[in-house]
Amino acid sequence: MATTAAPRTRSRDDATPGPMRASHPRANRTFYLFLLPTLVLFTLCITLPAIMGITLSFTNSVGFGEWQFTGLTNYLALFSDPAIRASYAFTIGFALVTVVLVNIVALLLAVGLTAKIRAKVALRAVFVLPMVISGIVIAYVFNFLFSNSLPQVGQTLGISSLETSLLANPNLAWVTIVIVTAWQAIPSALLIYIAGILSIPGEVYEAASMDGASSLRRLSSITLPLLAGYVVINMVIGFKNFLNAYDIIVGLTNGGPGTSTRSVAMTIFTGFTGGDYAYQMANATIFFLIALVLAVIQLRLNRGRSAF
Amino acid sequence: MTAQTLVTTTPAQVAVRRRRRFLGRSGGDRPTWGVTVVLVLCTLAVFVPLYATLSMAFKTTAQSVDGKIFSLPAPFSIDGFVQAWKLTNFPRGFAISVFVTAVTVVGTVVLASFAAYAIARNWDHRFFRWSFFYLLAAMFLPFPVLALSQVKLTGMVGLANPVGVALLHVMFGLSFSVLLFTAFIRGLPEELEESARLDGATTWMVYRHIVFPMMAPMSATVAIFAFLASWNDFMMPSLITADSTLQTLPVLQNIFQTQFSSNYNVAFASYLMAMTPAIVVYLFTQRWVMAGVTQGAIK
Numbered sequence: 001m002a003t004t005a006a007p008r009t010r011s012r013d014d015a016t017p018g019p020m021r022a023s024h025p026r027a028n029r030t031f032y033l034f035l036l037p038t039l040v041l042f043t044l045c046i047t048l049p050a051i052m053g054i055t056l057s058f059t060n061s062v063g064f065g066e067w068q069f070t071g072l073t074n075y076l077a078l079f080s081d082p083a084i085r086a087s088y089a090f091t092i093g094f095a096l097v098t099v100v101l102v103n104i105v106a107l108l109l110a111v112g113l114t115a116k117i118r119a120k121v122a123l124r125a126v127f128v129l130p131m132v133i134s135g136i137v138i139a140y141v142f143n144f145l146f147s148n149s150l151p152q153v154g155q156t157l158g159i160s161s162l163e164t165s166l167l168a169n170p171n172l173a174w175v176t177i178v179i180v181t182a183w184q185a186i187p188s189a190l191l192i193y194i195a196g197i198l199s200i201p202g203e204v205y206e207a208a209s210m211d212g213a214s215s216l217r218r219l220s221s222i223t224l225p226l227l228a229g230y231v232v233i234n235m236v237i238g239f240k241n242f243l244n245a246y247d248i249i250v251g252l253t254n255g256g257p258g259t260s261t262r263s264v265a266m267t268i269f270t271g272f273t274g275g276d277y278a279y280q281m282a283n284a285t286i287f288f289l290i291a292l293v294l295a296v297i298q299l300r301l302n303r304g305r306s307a308f
Numbered sequence: 309m310t311a312q313t314l315v316t317t318t319p320a321q322v323a324v325r326r327r328r329r330f331l332g333r334s335g336g337d338r339p340t341w342g343v344t345v346v347l348v349l350c351t352l353a354v355f356v357p358l359y360a361t362l363s364m365a366f367k368t369t370a371q372s373v374d375g376k377i378f379s380l381p382a383p384f385s386i387d388g389f390v391q392a393w394k395l396t397n398f399p400r401g402f403a404i405s406v407f408v409t410a411v412t413v414v415g416t417v418v419l420a421s422f423a424a425y426a427i428a429r430n431w432d433h434r435f436f437r438w439s440f441f442y443l444l445a446a447m448f449l450p451f452p453v454l455a456l457s458q459v460k461l462t463g464m465v466g467l468a469n470p471v472g473v474a475l476l477h478v479m480f481g482l483s484f485s486v487l488l489f490t491a492f493i494r495g496l497p498e499e500l501e502e503s504a505r506l507d508g509a510t511t512w513m514v515y516r517h518i519v520f521p522m523m524a525p526m527s528a529t530v531a532i533f534a535f536l537a538s539w540n541d542f543m544m545p546s547l548i549t550a551d552s553t554l555q556t557l558p559v560l561q562n563i564f565q566t567q568f569s570s571n572y573n574v575a576f577a578s579y580l581m582a583m584t585p586a587i588v589v590y591l592f593t594q595r596w597v598m599a600g601v602t603q604g605a606i607k
Binding site: 030034037038053109119125128129132133134135141188191246250268285 | 339340341343344346347348350351353354355357358360361364375376377419420422423425426427429430436439442443446447448449450451452453454455456457458459460461475476478479480482486510511512515536539540541542543547558559561564565572575576579582583586587589590591594597598601602
């Protein structure tokens with residue numbers, strides 16, 4: 001790419017008169033060499049698989065051997081497939097509940113961590129810690145807590161719904177996934193809220209204090225309204241991430257009991273073994289379109305704040 | 309503009325600003341004990357699972373099966389670690405995890421900073437501008453979307469191994485890293501680079517001796533995020549690496565779900581060994597971790 005682009009730029013620059021060249025200097029050859037390896041690798045590793053996946057989604061490929069184009073057959077079948085519908089319903093429902101829970105807790109913690117408190121630095125470090133722990137490993141830890149420790153607590157306290165493992169309960173297993181996902185996702189939302197609160201000018205609070213506003217009033221009338229933009233950003237980023245749920249589900253329920261907690265990502269991966277390779281490619285393409293819509297929303301929200 | 313000022317704000321500056329504000333907010337700096345106590349109680353949510361991991365890891369198998377996470381190890385036993393070390397072949401798993409993570413960190417910092425420098429300094433060239441948006445587009449392609457084709461392709465070209473995992477880790481981290489680096493380089497003054505050029509420095513020398521050293525704080529942020537993403541990842545190695553003896557530490561933990569499911573002390577010792585390196589790195593690099601999250605979200 002660079003070898004074709006470089007000479008063209010040069011010839012154009014040679015043709016333009018001096019002053020033009022000064023205001024629009026041609027790119028140095030080294031700059032092309034800086035960019036080229038990345039572009040080539042990126043095209044091979046990301047763009048090529050993406051094109052391949054979308055193409056095969058219109059075929060009857062089983063992952064190997066010959067295949068034929070079958071038009072929209074896979075897509076039409078997807079929409080009437082109860083397993084696919086169930087996985088989307090579960091994933092979107094799970095992502096919605098988790099994103100609300102994460103943002104409420106993170107916002108409350110951020111308000112607390114920016115108040116005048118003792119041991120502020122240490123407390124903040126503790127609350128950020130879950131972010132650096134592997135999702136699958138902490139899910140295995142919680143798996144033990146939910147299946148062995150929590151039932152004991154339930155028996156001691158006489159709470160019948162907790163006496164058996166939540167992981168084996170088809171109606172409640174999703175709650176464990178929400179809890180562990182939130183445990184891991186709260187730190188990044190928290191840090192964004194802290195940055196948001198710290199960006200509110202101190203003068204606003206001073207003026208409010210002088211007018212006799214209580215700290216609760218300052219929170220509801222100043223902090224929360226001024227954080228609205230951060231709430232929206234956190235919601236969109238969180239929702240987008242939670243749609244890809246995989247590691248934590250594998251560690252907790254592995255999609256069960258039955259298929260009650262099988263996420264879209266897990267369904268797509270069944271394409272490796274189930275023989276419906278092209279079918280799951282179509283599923284992945286739909287999934288991509290949903291991610292794309294969310295990304296466009298996120299970009300629109302960021303506009304105005306953005307440098308690009 | 310906002311992005312540049314945000315990006316170049318160091319945690320230290322934030323701390324100064326914060327301190328000034330809190331002093332100004334209501335005169336005295338008397339801490340509120342009520343809020344502190346509530347927050348300390350909330351830390352239990354973080355500590356209980358970690359305490360459970362720690363205490364279970366040092367129990368004997370006989371003691372660990374009762375599921376009582378708050379009981380202290382009695383007797384104190386390192387038998388779990390000894391067995392976990394052997395069962396997971398810890399030295400090999402650790403070496404593979406270190407390899408994948410190291411390649412990812414170095415690869416991400418080098419490729420992303422090269423690309424970002426070229427893009428930021430040639431923004432008025434269509435080729436570089438479009439390349440930027442091209443690389444950025446991958447932010448909207450989550451791994452599950454590409455997984456089926458990538459597994460097939462890596463298998464075809466002999467990359468169904470830790471090398472392929474590291475390569476894909478670099479590629480999936482590129483968008484975010486190029487974005488951070490480009491914003492950072494735009495905030496750097498160009499005068500220094502220009503005067504070096506007048507003295508006859510080549511683009512490579514300018515990058516090597518001026519730009520790269522100035523980018524150190526951003527490189528640290530990018531490196532730490534690459535480290536955490538790569539070290540903790542389960543999805544990509546579990547799908548890409550075909551040979552189970554070449555798996556990274558997070559993937560190796562699955563043997564306790566099937567074969568040794570009642571040796572809880574061994575499992576927890578193994579979990580502890582898998583999560584400790586990331587916690588240690590975090591303890592030493594907190595401020596970059598915290599700054600990085602904010603920069604990534606509010607670009």
